[in-house]
Amino acid sequence: MPNILCRFILLVSLCTFTFxxxxxxxxxxxxxxxxxxxxxxxxxxxGVKVKLIIENKDAVAEEFDSFDLNxxxxxxxxxxxxxxxxxxxxxxxxxxxxxxxxxxQGKVIVKGAKSAH
Amino acid sequence: VLTNTVVLFLREMLPLAIMLVFLxxxxxxxxxxxxxxxLLITSILLGIITLFNVAPILSExxxxxxxxxxxxxxxLLTFISLTFGTSIAINKNxxxxxxxxxxxxxxxxxSMIKTTNFLVYVTGYIHKGSSGYSLxxxxxxxLGICISFATLYYFxxxxxxxxxxxxIITALWALFIVGQFCFIVPLxxxxxxxxxxxxxxxxxxxxxxxxxxxxxxxxxxxxxxTPSDSYILVYAVSLMSFYGIFALTKNFExxxxxxxxxxxxx
Numbered sequence: 001m002p003n004i005l006c007r008f009i010l011l012v013s014l015c016t017f018t019f020x021x022x023x024x025x026x027x028x029x030x031x032x033x034x035x036x037x038x039x040x041x042x043x044x045x046x047g048v049k050v051k052l053i054i055e056n057k058d059a060v061a062e063e064f065d066s067f068d069l070n071x072x073x074x075x076x077x078x079x080x081x082x083x084x085x086x087x088x089x090x091x092x093x094x095x096x097x098x099x100x101x102x103x104x105q106g107k108v109i110v111k112g113a114k115s116a117h
Numbered sequence: 118v119l120t121n122t123v124v125l126f127l128r129e130m131l132p133l134a135i136m137l138v139f140l141x142x143x144x145x146x147x148x149x150x151x152x153x154x155x156l157l158i159t160s161i162l163l164g165i166i167t168l169f170n171v172a173p174i175l176s177e178x179x180x181x182x183x184x185x186x187x188x189x190x191x192x193l194l195t196f197i198s199l200t201f202g203t204s205i206a207i208n209k210n211x212x213x214x215x216x217x218x219x220x221x222x223x224x225x226x227x228s229m230i231k232t233t234n235f236l237v238y239v240t241g242y243i244h245k246g247s248s249g250y251s252l253x254x255x256x257x258x259x260l261g262i263c264i265s266f267a268t269l270y271y272f273x274x275x276x277x278x279x280x281x282x283x284x285i286i287t288a289l290w291a292l293f294i295v296g297q298f299c300f301i302v303p304l305x306x307x308x309x310x311x312x313x314x315x316x317x318x319x320x321x322x323x324x325x326x327x328x329x330x331x332x333x334x335x336x337x338x339x340x341x342x343t344p345s346d347s348y349i350l351v352y353a354v355s356l357m358s359f360y361g362i363f364a365l366t367k368n369f370e371x372x373x374x375x376x377x378x379x380x381x382x383x
Contacts, residue, residue, distance in 0.1 A: 049309070051309075061238075061240075062241075074172070074237065076173040076176055080181065084307055099121065
C-alpha cells in the first residue's frame with residue numbers, strides 16, 4: 001500500500017512539474033515604456049498557444065492592437081494585462097499601440113514547421 | 118494624432134450612430150417621451166463614469182480576464198434587450214410597458230461600452246499635456262464623417278421602408294446586432310475561454326480589416342477578413358436566435374389578436 005501511495009505522489013509531482021514547465025515556457029513578457037514595446041520582437045514556436053503578459057509602465061493608457069493576431073486589449077497605466085495568442089503557423093504577426101501607432105510597434109515571429117496562412 | 122483621432126472616433130462611434138439611425142427611423146419617435154430621453158442621457162453618463170473608473174480594476178481580476186468577461190456580459194445584455202425590445206416594438210405587441218425599457222437598456226449599455234473606450238484615449242491624450250488643436254480638429258472631422266454617413270444611411274432606410282422592403286430592413290438590423298455581439302469571440306479567445314485559431318477563409322486581399330471599407334462593414338455587420346470557425350458558429354447561432362425571437366413575438370401577437378377577436382365576437 002505505501003508503495004502505491006509513493007508511486008501516486010511521484011506521478012502527481014511529475015505531472016505538476018511538467019505542467020509548470022510547459023506554462024513557464026509558454027509565457028512571454030512585454031513592457032510598454034515611453035510608448036515603445038520592449039522587446040519589440042518576440043519569437044514563439046509554431047502550433048502552440050502562448051500567454052503574453054504586457055506591463056504598461058507609462059502614465060497613460062494604451063491599447064494593444066493587432067489585425068494579424070485579431071487581438072485588442074486595453075493596457076491601463078501602471079498595470080499588467082494578459083493576452084493569449086495562437087496556436088499560430090510560422091510567419092510574422094504585427095502588433096501596435098492603437099493610441100501611439102507610430103512609436104508603439106512590434107511583431108510576434110512564429111518559427112516552426114508550418115507555413116503562414 | 119489627427120488621423121488617429123478620426124480612426125478611433127469612427128471605430129467606436131460609427132456603430133453607435135448606426136444603432137441610433139435604425140431606432141430613430143423605425144421605433145424611437147413612436148414610443149419615447151421627453152422623460153425617457155432625460156433618463157436615457159442620465160443613465161448613459163452615469164454608466165460611462167462608472168465603467169471608466171472601474172475598468173482598470175476589472176482588467177486585473179480573474180488573472181487579467183475580468184474586463185473581457187464584463188464586456189462580453191454587457192454585449193450579451195445589449196443583444197438580448199435590443200433584439201427583444203425591437204421585435205416587440207416592430208410586431209406591435211400589446212405588452213407596451215416592456216418596449217421602452219428593453220430598448221432603453223440596450224442603448225444605454227451599448228453607448229456606455231463604446232464611449233468609455235474612446236474616452237480612455239482622449240483622457241490619455243489630455244494627460245500628456247499636448248496641444249488640443251489636432252485632437253479638436255480630428256473630432257470635428259470624424260463627427261462630420263459620422264453624421265454624413267448616418268444621414269445617408271437614415272435616408273436609405275426610409276427609402277427601403279417606403280418601398281415596403283421590410284425583410285431587407287430586418288436583415289440589416291439583424292446583421293448589425295449580431296455583428297456587434299460577435300465581438301465577444303475575439304474577447305473570449307484572448308483570455309483563453311474559447312479557441313479562434315482555426316481560420317476558415319482570408320478575404321483580406323479584397324477587403325482588409327484595417328481599410329475604410331473594412332471598418333464600415335465591421336460596424337454594419339461585424340465583418341472579419343479572417344474569421345475563425347468559432348466566430349462563424351457564434352454568428353450563425355446569434356442570427357438564428359434573432360429571427361427565432363422575431364418569429365416568436367410575431368406568433369404571440371397573432372395569437373393575441375385572435376383571442377381578442379374571439380372575445381369581441383362572444
